[in-house]
Amino acid sequence: xxxxxxxxxxxxxxxxxxxxxxxxxxxxxxxxxxxxxxxxxxxxxxxxxxxxxxxxxxxxxxxxxxxxxxxxxxxxxxxxxxxxxxxxxxxxxxxxxxxxxxxxxxxxxxxxxxxxxxxxxxxxxxxxxxxxxxxxxxxxxxxxxxxxxxxxxxxxxxxxxxxxxxxxxxxxxxxxxxxxxxxxxxxxxxxxxxxxxxxxxxxxxxxxxxxxxxxxxxxxxxxxxx
Amino acid sequence: xxxxxxxxxxxxxxxxxxxxxxxxxxxxxxxxxxxxxxxxxxxxxxxxxxxxxxxxxxxxxxxxxxxxxxxxxxxxxxxxxxxxxxxxxxxxxxxxxxxxxxxxxxxxxxxxxxxxxxxxxxxxxxxxxxxxxxxxxxxxxxxxxxxxxxxxxxxxxxxxxxxxxxxxxxxxxxxxxxxxxxxxxxxxxxxxxxxxxxxxxxxxxxxxxxxxxxxxxxxxxxxxxx
DNA sequence: TAGATTGTTAATCGATTAACAATC
DNA sequence: TAGATTGTTAATCGATTAACAATC
Numbered sequence: 001x002x003x004x005x006x007x008x009x010x011x012x013x014x015x016x017x018x019x020x021x022x023x024x025x026x027x028x029x030x031x032x033x034x035x036x037x038x039x040x041x042x043x044x045x046x047x048x049x050x051x052x053x054x055x056x057x058x059x060x061x062x063x064x065x066x067x068x069x070x071x072x073x074x075x076x077x078x079x080x081x082x083x084x085x086x087x088x089x090x091x092x093x094x095x096x097x098x099x100x101x102x103x104x105x106x107x108x109x110x111x112x113x114x115x116x117x118x119x120x121x122x123x124x125x126x127x128x129x130x131x132x133x134x135x136x137x138x139x140x141x142x143x144x145x146x147x148x149x150x151x152x153x154x155x156x157x158x159x160x161x162x163x164x165x166x167x168x169x170x171x172x173x174x175x176x177x178x179x180x181x182x183x184x185x186x187x188x189x190x191x192x193x194x195x196x197x198x199x200x201x202x203x204x205x206x207x208x209x210x211x212x213x214x215x216x217x218x219x220x221x222x223x224x225x226x
Numbered sequence: 227x228x229x230x231x232x233x234x235x236x237x238x239x240x241x242x243x244x245x246x247x248x249x250x251x252x253x254x255x256x257x258x259x260x261x262x263x264x265x266x267x268x269x270x271x272x273x274x275x276x277x278x279x280x281x282x283x284x285x286x287x288x289x290x291x292x293x294x295x296x297x298x299x300x301x302x303x304x305x306x307x308x309x310x311x312x313x314x315x316x317x318x319x320x321x322x323x324x325x326x327x328x329x330x331x332x333x334x335x336x337x338x339x340x341x342x343x344x345x346x347x348x349x350x351x352x353x354x355x356x357x358x359x360x361x362x363x364x365x366x367x368x369x370x371x372x373x374x375x376x377x378x379x380x381x382x383x384x385x386x387x388x389x390x391x392x393x394x395x396x397x398x399x400x401x402x403x404x405x406x407x408x409x410x411x412x413x414x415x416x417x418x419x420x421x422x423x424x425x426x427x428x429x430x431x432x433x434x435x436x437x438x439x440x441x442x443x444x445x446x447x448x449x450x451x452x
Numbered sequence: 453t454a455g456a457t458t459g460t461t462a463a464t465c466g467a468t469t470a471a472c473a474a475t476c
Numbered sequence: 477t478a479g480a481t482t483g484t485t486a487a488t489c490g491a492t493t494a495a496c497a498a499t500c
Contacts, residue, residue: 008491012431013424020382020405020423034457043409047493050459062458062499079427080434094324099422101320106405106423107430148433156246173433175425179246179332183269190436192429194422196325197246197332198239199401201305203418204333205238207374207399208306210416234467260481273469276483288475288482 011052012079016106017042018053019075022068034065081107086147088171090162091154092117092125092132095177099151100128113145135165142169149173156180163191237278238305242332243268244279245301248294260291307333312373314397316388317380318343318351318358321403325377326354339371361391368395375399382406389417 021041025033035053039046053060053071056078060066076082087103089096092115103110115127116135123134133141150166152159152174159180166174173190176182184191247267251259261279265272279286279297282304286292302308313329315322318341329336341353342361351358359367376392378385378400385406392400399416402408410417 007431009428010491012428016405016423016427017407017421020421021407024382024406036457041409042407045493047459048491051492054459060458063456064500065457078431080430081427083434085430085433094320094327098320098324102422103426106426110426110430149429156250172436173429175429179242180250181243181247181268183267188436190429190432192425192432194425195243195246196328196420197242199418199420200329200332200336201242201307202235202238203375203399203401203416204306204311204336205233205304206416206418207311208309210398210414236467262481271469273483274467277468280483286482289480290476291481 005055007055011055014044014048014052015056015075015079017044018049019072019079019081022072022075026068026072031068032065033068033071035060037065076107079107081109084109084111085149086111086113086145087149087151087175088112088114088116088138088142088145088147088166089151089153090116090135090138090166091152091158092122092127093153096151096153097127099153099177100130110149112151113147114141116141135162138165139169142171147171149175152176152178152182154178231281233281237281240270240274240278241282241301241305243270244275245298245305245307248298248301252294252298257294258291259294259297261286263291302333305333307335309335311336311375312339312371313337313375313377313401314340314342314364314368314371314373314392315377315379316342316361316364316392317378317384318345318348318353319379322377322379323353325379325403326356336375338377339373340367342367361388364391365395368397373397375401378402378404378408380404 035046035049058074115132150171156178159178261272261275341358376397382404385404
């Protein structure tokens with residue numbers, strides 16, 4: 001429904017992790033799992049896991065835990081991963097190719113149905129079975145294929161104009177992989193900015209903290225906080 | 227230094243966004259920016275931005291704002307992006323190829339110096355100028371090249387064993403792109419799990435909320451929270 | 453039954469936002 | 477100067493964790 005209780009974005013980010021862990025446990029032949037087991041395997045507090053699972057409507061059984069099949073189905077339905085979703089992807093480079101296979105792998109429903117690029121050498125090619133069209137023809141193909149999601153893997157400079165084109169073509173949901181942050185201007189536009197640079201920042205900061213410098217003390221001083 | 231004041235991970239995730247926005251503004255010929263301008267362009271509260279920037283040691287000037295060059299240098303140094311960092315990448319597929327160029331683009335210092343795979347058809351090839359070695363020879367090459375970061379882009383099933391191999395080869399920092407969550411067991415191992423499926427979960431949930439169903443009301447009922 | 457597990461309420465903790473003094 | 481901006485302290489808000497009753 002358009003609006004039930006608001007769900008924390010952090011909860012939404014964890015739900016797929018539970019789903020994958022359950023899929024993994026199922027692969028070992030397990031039929032049931034518990035918040036405690038998931039907590040151990042994922043490094044997340046067990047109470048947190050119970051609260052997160054609760055939003056999907058899953059009801060477990062005391063002393064038993066959760067039936068993996070039921071819980072997986074509930075998470076998938078809650079996230080909308082039980083429905084098919086056609087996507088356009090603009091920027092047919094390596095990341096685009098990687099995503100073409102990835103989205104479907106993660107979530108049986110999402111599939112990229114057309115790639116777009118402005119490079120003459122790419123237009124007309126077929127990558128992983130998906131045709132590459134001229135980005136100038138985006139609206140035409142949107143009318144034809146009615147995609148509900150637009151994925152942006154162009155260079156950062158082209159992110160804004162690409163988003164505008166996708167929106168103009170009637171697409172209301174955008175998954176942006178460039179470091180340029182897209183801020184939804186009009187209501188009803190859904191944007192997910194996934195910037196890999198954010199993860200790299202966390203990683204390198206932690207590395208620096210663990211082994212700050214190979215030589216010299218002067219520079220390290222500047223990292224002292226007080 | 228090993229431990230200054232702890233810095234929030236959320237702050238660390240935002241700092242690269244500020245850096246990129248400043249780079250963009252600089253591209254327009256701007257020399258200064260302000261928390262208010264960054265806030266407008268990134269959709270983040272201006273007080274938040276001031277607090278985040280403060281951890282890097284940046285000091286702005288009242289009535290002026292921040293000198294872009296100074297602020298960028300401070301963020302880069304704080305994140306460790308002013309230092310070179312050699313990485314091994316295991317799993318030489320599309321995502322691996324995409325990252326080979328991406329990391330360096332984002333952060334002048336990070337570079338992938340060797341790719342590894344277990345597929346005979348890939349071993350011996352050169353992708354984007356980087357050689358692909360047999361993953362069985364990981365330790366040998368680690369001894370030779372002394373990488374400080376290991377990137378995992380294998381299938382999820384191989385994530386754990388790949389991590390173990392990287393750690394055994396002396397690598398202390400792991401960037402894991404599979405949906406399998408790696409939990410650092412021993413102290414001193416730094417792990418960043420970047421699961422694209424988490425972003426997809428947020429996105430599809432929001433899409434579902436905006437337009438829950440194309441047909442029927444029965445299923446939508448189950449999404450009502452109360 | 454006893455004990456393991458769920459689900460929920462209360463307490464804690466941390467992150468965000470508001471208010472405001474300092475300053476150029 | 478007046479006003480725009482910074483930086484910080486206090487207030488609010490939300491997320492996580494702890495405690496515990498319910499239950500199979």
